[in-house]
Amino acid sequence: MLVQAAGLTIHALDRVDLQRIAQAREVSARAFGIWRTMLLAPPDRRRPLLEEADLPPGLAATLDREPAVVPGLPPPPPHLLRLFRVEALMGGPPRFRPRDTLTGMRGDRMLVSLRLPDGDWLNLAIRLTPPRPWHSETFLAAFALMTVAAMGLILWATRRLTRPVRQLAEAADRLGRDVNAPPLPEDGPREVATAAHAFNTMAGRIRRFVQDRTQMLAAISHDLRTPITRMRLRAEFVEDEELRAKMLADLAEMEAMVNASLAFAREESASEPTVPLDLAALARTVLDEAVDSGEAGAEAVSYAGPERLTVRARPVALKRALANLVQNALRYGGVARIRIEPQPGGVVRLIVEDDGPGIPAEALETVFQPFRRLEDSRNRETGGTGLGLAIARNILRAHGGDVALENRPGGGLSAVVTLPG
Amino acid sequence: MEQTQHILIVDDDREIRDLLGRFLERQGFRVSLARDAREARRLWPLGHYHLIVLDLMLPGETGLDLARWLRGQSNVPIVMLTAMGEETDRIVGLELGADDYVPKPFNPRELLARIRAVLRRAGGEGGERAREPPARLIRFAGWTLEPARRRLTDPQGAEVPLTGGEYELLNVLVERPNRVLTRDMLMDLLHGRQAGPFDRAIDVAVSRLRRKLEDDGRNPSLIKTVRGGGYVLAATVERVS
């Protein structure tokens, strides 16, 4: 921008100079021409000829008995004399040389009085029209046009230069959320292509690493199902009631972990089709099932929101996401209240609230990491894998939405789900 | 129980097979065991089975193939054992005409409850009419029920999720449209027991289901309340195979 302004100024000043020189040239040429005409014309023709002459702006000529330059006028500055080549007038061939030449300044005008051979004076008044580069209409238009063009050019150039960097930053951000994000295009200038290639290689390694680990997780979880089934059956033959109940409780917990791990590893949602789904009915179903399974008393759950609200979603996956949030609210907060708030613009907010202790502010994000559980939940007798929130977030992000946790001012936690309409 | 009912268990895991057999025997069933589809075919003509418990993950010929073959032979009720997450197997199995499924790792008591419910349904209807071929879609009053996916769709085409209890209730209702079902009958069909004097479970389930079906609870037009304690589904039910 600075360069642009400087360029324009130089251009403007240049223009001023050029304009001055051009004007001076014309004025002096015409002045010389008039002098020659006066000199060559018979004395009685001089006046009409002078009247007919079409003089350029800044030049006035009169024929008088007396010189316009009277003694006492300040002499014109040498650069003006040079500019108008007054000396050329005076120093022409002897035939054309005036008998007398007087010069002086009156105001902003330079007066030149030339004496004809018969004693009359040709008085020339030369005024420099102050060049006003910033006022000319065409100049203004040109200036505006150039500014816009230059700005456009600069923007385009900087964008072009920074685009690969921005794309790289965006790709890194995407990779952070989703290891299966599409690779960067490896084209453009050589340095950019090299960087993109290096990035894609790195993303590939991370992806393989994550895939290996999730496959291992899936394999282990899968293989655990047969022994869990056997142990369940064996537990049925244990005579000691109390022992049997404990074994079954342990097994139920193990099964929940296996199921959560499988759900996390598999991303079941990926293969499920997206269909129109009544979100209000889904919310009530999740709450009622928590009551039916004995996780909560009927008074511990409530729903507030529209009777019906159709969204596009993958029903099984979305149900799992909501069930995880409701389960947390009940497990750590004693109650689960769901509110659905359709927002202007089609976005839907669904909030799962509880009356529990909430989560320390610095852990509100980290609990979304797989296997992350807070200290007191680990010590408490609440079974859990630390995958519930990670799974919920995966699913909601795959829906183009998200989930975030907030501590409520009055105590308790809110899980705020957003879904595109 | 009128007579000892005979169950054929098909599972490739010896321990699970034996333990499940012992468990069901203790509950008063007669049990035969098969390790794979071949053995099941061999045993099939040798007994009169009331129900098959079939693991879908069999070596060699799959459980689905065996289910298809069994359907060709008879209407014997089939309860499938499926791996959690194997959605498609489960859906194909139910569409083939299996009666229910229990995901592995299963809870033996849950399996027992399902076995009893399936036997009850099969036995209860058996005398009156032959078992109908399984319906792929059941339509009533603009709504669509898809048994294989346990899915209800509203007249505008949006899926309306149901709890397990709501689904079971709706399923019982659409199987007997325009017939009065007392609370006791519903309790028996759904839970295999009589409704107690304080048992509100059925009423709760009905009022939840009405809300899902947009049936005004105070003036219901779809699931009507019958004086003297019962309900009736007032709708024409169309079954699409």
Ligand SMILES: Nc1ncnc2c1ncn2[C@@H]1O[C@H](COP(=O)(O)OP(=O)(O)O)[C@@H](O)[C@H]1O
């Ligand atoms: N509603 C809640 N109130 C308090 N703490 C919570 C709540 N929900 C989740 N947390 C904390 O976040 C952790 C992670 O939750 P989650 O991913 O569902 O795993 P899990 O419930 O299996 O531990 C929990 O262990 C718990 O410490």
Ligand SMILES: [Mg+2]
């Ligand atoms: Mg949890």
